[in-house]
Amino acid sequence: MRMATTGLGVMCTACHVDDRSSDEKPMKLTARMMFAMVKDINAKFPDGKMHVTCYTCHRGVEQPLTAAPAAQ
Numbered sequence: 001m002r003m004a005t006t007g008l009g010v011m012c013t014a015c016h017v018d019d020r021s022s023d024e025k026p027m028k029l030t031a032r033m034m035f036a037m038v039k040d041i042n043a044k045f046p047d048g049k050m051h052v053t054c055y056t057c058h059r060g061v062e063q064p065l066t067a068a069p070a071a072q
Contacts, residue, residue, distance in 0.1 A: 004031065007054025009061050 015028040041052045057064040
């Protein structure tokens with residue numbers, strides 16, 4: 001979970017309520033799908049290492065950039 005909070009730049013309460021087993025927050029369900037996606041991508045690398053993490057796309061922000069930032 002530490003990698004997720006760092007990669008997304010959020011605290012645990014972004015996905016969790018007091019009852020950690022609850023799926024009350026939709027973001028928790030989205031995160032679960034994203035974790036499965038990352039696991040699937042990393043499983044395709046023959047060396048068994050983790051190449052993709054939450055930070056790969058999110059870069060420490062909750063919403064990942066879908067396009068390169070505008071030139072300054």
